Amino acid sequence: MKRGFLFRRKKAANLSPLRQECKKHEAAARRTRRRLVLMSLCFCSLYVVIFGRLVHYGQESGDIAQNSGPEIINMAARPDIIDRNGLLLATDIKTDSLYAEPRRIFDVDETIERLSLVLPELDWDTTYRRLKTDKGFVWLERGLTPQQRAGIEALGLPGIGFRKETRRFYPGGETASHILGLVNIDNTGIAGMEKYIDNAGLIDLREAGLADPAALEPVQLSIDIRVQAIVRDELSQAMQRYSAIAAGAVVLNAKTGEVVAMVSVPDFNPNNPVQALEKDRLNRMSAGAYEMGSTIKSFTTAMALDSGLFKLNTPVDASKPLKFGSQTVHDFHGKYRPLTVAEVFRFSSNIGSAKEAEAVGIPGHRAFLKRLGLLDRMKTELPEVAHPLEPRRWKKVNSATIAFGHGVAMTPLQTAVGAAALMNGGKLLAPTFLKRDAVQAQEAATQVIKPQTSRDMRYLYKLNADIGSGRRATVAGYRVGGKTGTAEKLVNGRYANDVRFNAFLAAFPMDNPAYIVLTIIDEPKPEEGKLSATAGLNAAPMTANIIRRSATFLGIAPDFDKEKAPVLAATAGAH
Incomplete structure (x- = not known):
């Protein structure tokens, strides 16, 4: 055993250097072949996986290009x-x-x-x-x-x-x-x-x-697209007829607070949203705050009656202008005599309205407007709602001018909402753009004025449409009542008597008001042949046209027998 081992060692030692070098190359070649085989196996496995994935994608969709980009979910x-x-x-x-x-x-x-x-x-x-x-x-x-x-x-x-x-x-x-x-x-x-x-x-x-x-x-939604289309058509025509820069209207259910139609023109096509960015496309009915002019006398008169200090025939001295320092309150068409509360409303007396507010007092005046939701941002589903504007500190002159519609700004929609409370028995209903029934509405209603005050206001609205400034808003068979509002606009810090924001605030049918209709028209010009462009000449006819065309869709049938019957004021208020 020992000899054989020594022999083999000696034999290897006696090999030539060339043979030893050949042996080394053969060993290196074997190692290289093993590595190549291993790498080939790896690449084959990778291609098999890729091929499998491609087959999988191909089975899921025949068009790989369609699967590019972000996934739509x-x-x-x-x-x-x-x-x-x-x-x-x-x-x-x-x-x-x-x-x-x-x-x-x-x-x-x-x-x-x-x-x-x-x-x-x-x-x-x-x-x-x-x-x-x-x-x-x-x-x-x-x-x-x-x-x-x-x-x-x-x-x-x-x-x-x-x-x-x-x-x-x-x-x-x-x-x-x-x-x-x-x-x-x-x-x-x-x-x-x-x-x-x-x-x-x-x-x-x-x-x-x-x-x-x-x-x-x-x-x-609560809106009726048929009525909505009628309102938009009438406003578009009015803008052209009166060469105005804008117009708007709302039709409000006085018993449920539902907005049945609301339009502000110029408007935009939501299918082409670029138009919505143009500055004149503002929703003036809820996102714009304006001095609403003499329509605010509706609330001043209701406040006076509801306070118990006045009745419809209570005299108010409107014989001469009121002075507040350098400011003077005049009447547009002055009678220069004492007027009853009913006459103050019918003749739209600034002096009489200011006297009513003075009797109630500044705290009572502001509290009444706040109770009717006119000084707070309106709560509704629509996000675009403007804050009302009022003086930081109310003085006597502020209360006087606010009484006839100057010095406080609010949205037209909330003006209509407040008017609904004056007409429906005194219940304030938050406006809604969602369909709501009468039971739901009554559960959310707040009594803000006496029912008697509401009856008196219905009488005054009908009286004003029959023989007052609202005559052009009447529609045969529908017993329309309402109040005009012609507000001068501020131009360079001063009120301009030829630049106006006009409104008409209406209700119908007046024996049992179901709907409030408020129209506005911004900077109207006089029609050909007319010298003036007051609300009675433009906003009132706009209201009449809307009621005439949409009443049937609203479920209100004309009744010409009731048209002849007077709307009676509350007994206690008529004394």
């Missing part, structure tokens, strides 16, 4: 919006959007040039910057029409694809734009009831992954 869905009768106001539709993969585009200039044949409004500079990047995905155009998609597909451009997206569609266009609001490019509500819907729970559903389109119930 159901969280972008929104519920339909319908009117009080179930007619569709807003819905989601599927549209095609155009995207590009810049890495796959060989000639950017040619691509843009050919796309512009189908999309002539395509921004060349913006598109060029997007396509000159090395990104894998960029949006080029959202919301294509089927014709546009077909035209782009026919171009056969490499690196160009389409994605299905959800887009909001408003069948009525401008008709209810300020109420419905609009959404952004990602189908998120940014204004109007669309924004309210998001804030009322849709965002939470999206975050929880529960915003399945099939599970979203329609949101039913």
Whole structure:
């Protein structure tokens, strides 16, 4: 054993240096072959995995290009919006959007040039910057029409694809734009009831992954789209007829607080949201605060009667102007004699209204307006609501001017809401844009004036329409009553007597008022052949036209027998 071992050692030691070198090369070659086999196995395994994944994707979708870009998920869905009768106001539709993969585009200039044949409004500079990047995905155009998609597909451009997206569609266009609001490019509500819907729970559903389109119930509004269309048509005509810069109106259910129609023109088409950014598209009915002129005398008269200090035949001295330092309160059509409370209202006496406020006192005056919700920001579903404006500190002159509609600014909508309380028996109802029945309304109502005061105010409204400044608002068979308001606007810090904000505040039918109609017209000009442009000449006829055309849709039938019967004042107030 020992000898053999020594022999082998000696034999190896006697090998030539060339043989030893060959042995080393053979060992290195074996190691290299093993490494190559191992690397080949690795690459084969990798290709098998890639092939398997490609087969998997191919089974899921035949068009891999369609799976490029961000994934579209159901969280972008929104519920339909319908009117009080179930007619569709807003819905989601599927549209095609155009995207590009810049890495796959060989000639950017040619691509843009050919796309512009189908999309002539395509921004060349913006598109060029997007396509000159090395990104894998960029949006080029959202919301294509089927014709546009077909035209782009026919171009056969490499690196160009389409994605299905959800887009909001408003069948009525401008008709209810300020109420419905609009959404952004990602189908998120940014204004109007669309924004309210998001804030009322849709965002939470999206975050929880529960915003399945099939599970979203329609949101039913209080508006009647038929009446809404009538109101918009009348306002558009009035703007042209009186060369005004804006006009607006609201039709309010006096017994439920439901907004049945509300329009402010100029408006916008929510299908083309760029228009909404223009400065004159403000929703003047709820998002603008204005001095409402003599319509505020409705509240001053109601305050005087409700205080117990006045009755309809109580005399008020309006024989001479009132002076407050350098300021003087005049009557537009002065009678220069004592007037009863009823006459103060009928003749729209500034002096008489100021005297009524003076008798009630500043604390009582402010408290009454606050009780009717006229000095606080109105609470309703619509997000666009302006804060009323009032003097920081009320002095006698402030109370006097506020009594006839100057010195305090509020939204037209909240003016109508306050007037509803004067007409419906004295109950203040928060306005709503959602359908609400009478039982729900009464549960939320607040008694703010005496029923007797409400009866007196109904009498005065009808009297003013029959023989006062509201004659042009009457509609045969519908027993309309109301109050005009002609407010001079501030121009360079001074009131201008030829620049006006006019309003007419109406109710009908006056024996049992069901609806309040308030119209406004901003900076109207006199019609041809007329020397003036007061509210009785423009805002009142606008109101009459709206009532005449929409009363049937509102469920109010004409009654010509009742038209002849007088509306009686409360017995206690007539003494």
